[in-house]
Amino acid sequence: MEAKFQTFLILLAVLAGTALAARRINIAPAILLMLSGVGLAFVPGMPTVELPPELVLLMVLPPLIYSASVAMSWREFKNNLRPIVLLAVGAVIFTTAMVAAATHYVIGLPWPIGFLLGAIVAPPDVVAPLAIARRLNMPRRLLVILEGEGLANDATALILYRFALAAIMVGNFSLPLAAGEFLLIVASEIAFGIGVGWLSLRFRKWSGDPQVELTLSLITPYVSYWLPEHVGGSGVIATVACGLYVSWNGPLLISSATRLQGIFFWDLVIYLIEGMLFLLTGFQMRTLYEKSKAFPLDDILIATAVVLVIVVIARFAWLYPATYLPRMLSKSLRTRDPSPPWQWPFVLAFTGVRGAVSLAAALALPFTLPGGEAFPSRDLILFVAFGVIFVTLIGVGLTLPPVVRWLGVAEAGRHEHAAAHEAEIAARRQALEAALESLDALTAQKEVSEEVMRLLRARHEIRVSQLPDSLDPNHHDVSAAGTALTRDLIAAERKFIHNLLRDGQITDETRRRIERDLDLEEASLANREYRGGPL
Known part of the structure; x- marks a missing residue:
């Protein structure tokens, strides 16, 4: 137990250090975290740290999805529902089918195994590319579509994953039955998620205590996720529906004290979860390396290359027709929503980074079939999933900023x-x-x-x-100077209050009340600077 705690402290230290380094060299923290995890995995004496799939699917995924859903605007999500569904459902199904076909005809995998591998690598992860995209001042609609896709595509992929896994374990598959079950899962999870969101807000308003409300907010994603997942659904759709309901209805029911504390609380929770997730994903390289010694290296490299090429090509092949074909067929859609420039779907297609959900799904595969035989191609699926995650994260993370600048998308943003x-x-x-x-x-x-x-x-x-009266650069210079001077004045007040405390003229409780007012004023300055600073 002591060794595990020491390992946890090491990971926390690496997480903090890597985040600082990423900020200094202006690179996505997810890239450095994953590379740090790979490097730490091979340090002599470092214990093996495996990523339990249930940790990701049952413990980590719910708060990540819920937090992103609450941060998402329901109105923007609704206004962009068509492209979000085309990506989160259509692109995932299309990619799964393309991977299944390619691995069957090129590598020789059976169709069910190919579909299973396709479902694992089909859903892009949104964390790393969205963090980069926000820093690049990309148009708001692209960010909304990326974020909305990231919220819902895991649900599609996990449902396909369970269908393919059931077909392998049982030996039969019915497409009409699977399609009907898919629609039933979506409808029931939406209703359940809204119900959980409604109850959560009512309980939080009734409690009236910020600490209790934050505790309830932490429980909410697990309630909305676990029950649907337990009865055979994905849990993702219910969690998304719950988060969107809270996002739209929460402002009038959540107190200001809870909202202020909740911002810092959830920022820390998501920061730790995402950082640890990328670190532990990198740690899996050691386990996979040890297993690869008993596996032909050529087979691993060929399979990974084939799947990697297919997932990249499939996203481009889906996005351009999905963007322009509906507008060619529908005059009302062309009038209501004119065609975007070709650079926009290119950027959306380029951000196809795979993440830890794909690796968790691969790790969750059983070792044996019901008859006792070894699960077919399990190690190969693990190698391919990790390879696709590693290459897409590093490749897209490093090349997305120059691609966005080359396409001129940031200027529109x-x-x-x-x-x-x-x-x-x-x-x-x-x-x-x-x-x-x-x-x-x-x-x-x-x-x-x-x-x-x-x-x-x-x-x-x-x-x-x-x-400010305008966005004139000269006004921003004056505003920035005033903000800096105000911070200096607040610092002078802090120093004076500290001297009063040291001299015994005020109590610690008085000092804390005054400091809280100063903290709120400084936080307000930071908020105005962030919102109203130079663009």
Whole structure:
């Protein structure tokens, strides 16, 4: 137990150090984390750290999916539902079929094994490419489609995975029966996820305690995931539905204290989960290397190369017809949603990184069939899954920024972000005006002294004055200088408060209350700087 705890502390230290290094050299942390995991796996004396598949599928996946769903805008998800479904369902099924055909005719794998391998490597992971894409100022719609696809494609792949695995274990398969079961799973999980989200928000509002609410928020994804998964579904769709319901209905039911604490709490949870996931994925290289000694290397390399080429080609081959063919066939769609430039589907097709869910699905394969025979091609599937994950993560992670710049997609994103920022300034100004109108209405109903009215109006005038009038670069320079000076003033206040505490003029409890106000003011500065800084 002590050795395991020491290993855990080492992984935490590597996680923190790698994140700092990634920020310094401006590279996606997922790339360095996976490479660090591979390097650590071969350090002499380092114990073998295996990635239990149930850890990913039952413990890690629910909070990742739920957090991404809550962060997703339901309106944007709904407005882009057609391309999201085409990718999350259509592209996964198409890729699975292409991999099955290629491995059957080129490598000679049986059709059921080929479909199983296809379902494992078909769903792209969204964590690494989305983190890179956000830093590149890509258009918002591309980010929404990528994020929406990442939320739902695991469900399609895991359902196909179970169908293919059942066909291998039992020996028969019915396409009409599987299609009907697929639709039943989707409909029932959506209803169940919405129900869990509704109950979660009501319990959280009833509790009225931030610590209890955060505990309930941590339990929510597991409740929405485990029950559907236990009865034969995927659990992913229910978790996505739950998260989207909370995202849309939560703002009016969740208290401000819970929301502020929840941001930091969930940021830390997701940071640790994602980092450990990429580290442990890299650690699997040692186990696979030891197994590969009893396996022909040529077979591993050929199979990995074939599957890698197919998953890349299949995504491009699906995306361009899926983008332009519906618009060619439907005039109303062309009018409502004009065709995007060819660079947009290229970027979406290019971001086909495979992740830990693919590896977990491969690791979860049984060792034997019901009759006692060894599961066919199990080690080969493991090698291919890890190879596809490794190559796509490193390759796409390193080449996506120059590809986006070469295509000129970031320029369109910058204009879009500027327009969004203008709209944000206008919304903030209108909200303050609405608050002032409410103040007049409230004072007409209640007896409020003139002094209180003057203080409240002064507060709103200060907040209005802090809003920029435009996105002019000179204004941003002035704003940045004012923000830096305000931080210096806050630091001076902190130092003075610390001196008062040291001299015994105030208590620790008083110091903490004052520091909390200063922390909130500094966090507000950081939020304004992030939202309103140079684009």
